[in-house]
Amino acid sequence: MSYLTYHSDGFLMKDHSGVYLLSSALLGFLVVLVWRRTGEPTIPIVNSYSGDVTLKKAQSRFMSDARGLIKEGIQKFNGPFRIITNLGSRVILPASYTEWLKNCPDLDHQALVHDQYFAAYPGMDGQRVVTDPRKILINVTKTKLNNQSSQCGLFHEHLTEALEEIWTDCDEWHTVDWSQHAVRFIGRMSASVFVGPELARDPTWQELVLTSSMNTFMGIRSLRALPAFLRPLVHWFLPELRKCRQQVRLARAMLQPIFDRRRYGQSQSIEPGKIEKFEDTIQWLEETAAGRPYDAAAAQIAFAVSAMHTTSELLKQSLLDICMHPLLIPVLRDEAQKAIKESGWTTAGVFKMQQLDSAVKETQRLKPGLLVNLERKALQDVILPNGMTIPRGTNVAVDASIMWDPAIYPDPFYYDAYRFLRLRKSGNTAAALASTSPEHIAFGIGKPICPGRFFASNEVKIALAKILLTYDVRIPEGITPKIVEMGFEMLSDPDAKLEVRKRKD
Numbered sequence: 001m002s003y004l005t006y007h008s009d010g011f012l013m014k015d016h017s018g019v020y021l022l023s024s025a026l027l028g029f030l031v032v033l034v035w036r037r038t039g040e041p042t043i044p045i046v047n048s049y050s051g052d053v054t055l056k057k058a059q060s061r062f063m064s065d066a067r068g069l070i071k072e073g074i075q076k077f078n079g080p081f082r083i084i085t086n087l088g089s090r091v092i093l094p095a096s097y098t099e100w101l102k103n104c105p106d107l108d109h110q111a112l113v114h115d116q117y118f119a120a121y122p123g124m125d126g127q128r129v130v131t132d133p134r135k136i137l138i139n140v141t142k143t144k145l146n147n148q149s150s151q152c153g154l155f156h157e158h159l160t161e162a163l164e165e166i167w168t169d170c171d172e173w174h175t176v177d178w179s180q181h182a183v184r185f186i187g188r189m190s191a192s193v194f195v196g197p198e199l200a201r202d203p204t205w206q207e208l209v210l211t212s213s214m215n216t217f218m219g220i221r222s223l224r225a226l227p228a229f230l231r232p233l234v235h236w237f238l239p240e241l242r243k244c245r246q247q248v249r250l251a252r253a254m255l256q257p258i259f260d261r262r263r264y265g266q267s268q269s270i271e272p273g274k275i276e277k278f279e280d281t282i283q284w285l286e287e288t289a290a291g292r293p294y295d296a297a298a299a300q301i302a303f304a305v306s307a308m309h310t311t312s313e314l315l316k317q318s319l320l321d322i323c324m325h326p327l328l329i330p331v332l333r334d335e336a337q338k339a340i341k342e343s344g345w346t347t348a349g350v351f352k353m354q355q356l357d358s359a360v361k362e363t364q365r366l367k368p369g370l371l372v373n374l375e376r377k378a379l380q381d382v383i384l385p386n387g388m389t390i391p392r393g394t395n396v397a398v399d400a401s402i403m404w405d406p407a408i409y410p411d412p413f414y415y416d417a418y419r420f421l422r423l424r425k426s427g428n429t430a431a432a433l434a435s436t437s438p439e440h441i442a443f444g445i446g447k448p449i450c451p452g453r454f455f456a457s458n459e460v461k462i463a464l465a466k467i468l469l470t471y472d473v474r475i476p477e478g479i480t481p482k483i484v485e486m487g488f489e490m491l492s493d494p495d496a497k498l499e500v501r502k503r504k505d
């Protein structure tokens with residue numbers, strides 16, 4: 001808009017002030033809009049570098065030194081700050097916000113998983129099931145999986161078979177690929193409950209379970225490496241995503257005959273009471289869905305992805321820590337032997353292994369899966385406890401370094417396998433492995449707290465007790481396993497080897 005006006009110097013000129021006024025207002029509006037969308041001006045960035053227009057430097061520092069960035073952010077800003085990651089910017093909240101976050105209804109875990117783990121993409125069907133608002137899989141995990149009495153017996157039976165196959169009866173010291181084998185042991189034990197003994201023993205299914213979680217994580221990493229605008233097209237051509245789509249098809253093909261057999265068996269039963277009952281997630285998903293449509297194959301991929309990487313990482317690192325403190329081994333053996341003698345390979349038996357519980361929790365404290373946890377997405381604009389606002393759509397996470405805070409854990413970087421046992425004996429109810437607290441958030445906290453934590457704890461404890469009772473185990477001389485950090489991820493040594501020999505009875 002412009003209009004003619006008579007200027008004081010006598011010339012008739014065009015007056016553009018309205019245009020300027022309107023443009024400024026529009027610009028201001030856009031600035032506010034962008035600010036509201038990203039929260040950028042209000043929350044400081046720790047890895048912002050002048051001239052780093054493409055954010056390459058910021059992302060490279062994030063990938064190589066996220067721990068250093070978090071430390072720097074805490075020291076510099078003494079409150080929330082942002083880190084530019086390879087997937088946009090992430091607001092890091094101080095640990096003192098944990099209780100507040102737990103009770104904030106507008107910060108959601110599932111929305112974050114849906115976006116950051118690409119649940120909408122074909123091949124990522126497992127993530128779609130985990131983030132399904134009907135929560136069929138989550139309810140199965142909470143109500144059925146955690147109440148299964150035969151679980152520990154099944155874990156033990158399948159691990160025994162896997163150990164015989166993979167580590168054999170050889171009573172001479174020999175080197176094993178611990179990094180690979182821990183994943184296989186967890187895959188086999190988990191499958192015994194997820195899909196029942198028949199499929200758990202099937203080598204094709206075992207391979208599918210192992211590769212599906214690996215391919216999914218590789219697929220997520222390769223999608224993250226792409227600029228957002230390319231993802232909707234390029235995902236079709238990424239080899240990792242192609243593998244993910246293939247594995248969903250394979251899972252479907254392998255589960256179908258089982259469904260057919262079970263349904264046929266039920267339709268043939270004349271007496272309803274005589275219907276064969278199966279104690280696995282195939283059955284429980286069917287019961288919990290109660291006629292609602294759901295994707296049974298994707299649900300199995302979801303179980304594998306949720307359980308495999310996280311649990312095998314915990315098993316891997318726990319045994320490495322135990323081997324690095326060999327005086328612990330006879331103590332843990334004695335405890336396990338006594339517990340099994342009294343209660344067998346049952347939940348009660350595993351509960352009695354409290355020294356082992358403490359050792360595993362200490363490993364998890366020193367090496368949780370991530371340097372930050374409690375990842376949430378803001379469903380609305382949210383006012384933080386310090387008065388700052390984060391706009392709708394912002395992704396947040398809580399700094400996990402409270403787990404290494406000397407005020408809470410004296411000598412925090414020292415592996416003290418007795419630490420949580422002492423706390424437990426002093427009446428601290430959060431000191432058990434499957435418990436969480438604002439000071440130990442490896443299994444999360446609040447509504448989305450990991451529903452598989454009891455399952456994972458039993459599994460890891462049984463694996464460690466069985467291995468220690470059956471084998472002598474040591475780290476090859478001259479080798480110190482290293483923890484690898486990549487972005488927020490903390491991974492146990494991917495090349496970890498062990499030397500083992502079957503113990504004489």
Ligand code: HEM
Pocket residue numbers: 109110130137138141145303306307308310311314369373374375441442443444445446447448449450451452453455456
């Ligand atoms: C050591 C092993 C495991 C670790 C460290 C772990 C850790 C976590 C964490 C940190 C969360 C998010 C919690 C939050 O943000 O507050 C989570 C959620 C979840 N976990 Fe686990 N997990 C493990 C094993 C398992 C297993 C074995 C299963 C399944 C049997 C499982 C199923 C799930 C599911 C379904 C969710 C999503 C819950 C929701 O969105 O409400 N996890 N886990």
